[in-house]
Amino acid sequence: MKRYQIPTLFLCIVSFAGYAQTENIEDISRALAQQQLEAYNKRNIDEFLIPYSDSIKVYTYPNELRYQGKETMRKRYAGFFERTPDLHCEVVSRTVYGNVVIDKEALTGIGKDKSKIREALAIYTIEYGKISEVRFVRKPKQ
Known part of the structure; x- marks a missing residue:
């Protein structure tokens, strides 16, 4: 009987550790998405780029690469922020x-x-x- 108690306890500990790790990843993911959104709404290009990797890839869903790299992103968004003083983005729903x-x-x-x-x-x-x-993701044309 003791033979089965140790593996059961081990599985419970491993399952809990995996759950805790997932929660941490989700917290980080949520925070990065929120950080870039807040900087986007301030139109602050330097703050906006902080959460992005240097090799960021931006796609049109599912796999059409539009551009790559933080410096390319800087060039695209800096001008956009300058041209759109009334720009505002609100998250309607968020799934993490x-x-x-x-x-x-x-x-x-x-x-x-x-x-x-x-x-x-x-x-x-x-x-x-x-x-x-x-x-x-682009909406299909109607």
Whole structure:
């Protein structure tokens, strides 16, 4: 009987350790997504780039690479932030699953009608404490 008690206890400890590790990863993932969102809304390019890895890859979902690298991201977003003083992004819903964060977003301050709400869906993948990939899902044209 003792023979089975030790493995059972071991499995419980391993399961708990795995759960605790998942929670930590989810906390980190959530924090990085939130950090970049807050800097985005301030249109602060330096703060915005902090959570991203130097080799960040940005895709149109599922796998169309749009660009790669933090310096390329800096060039693209710096101008965008300058041209959109009324830019604001609000997270409508956020799902965190391990190292992946999925944000449904509502954006205003873009285009000719700055009050028009535009929806976006962003999928962030976190690796080694940084956002390593972003996939933007486009709505099908109707």
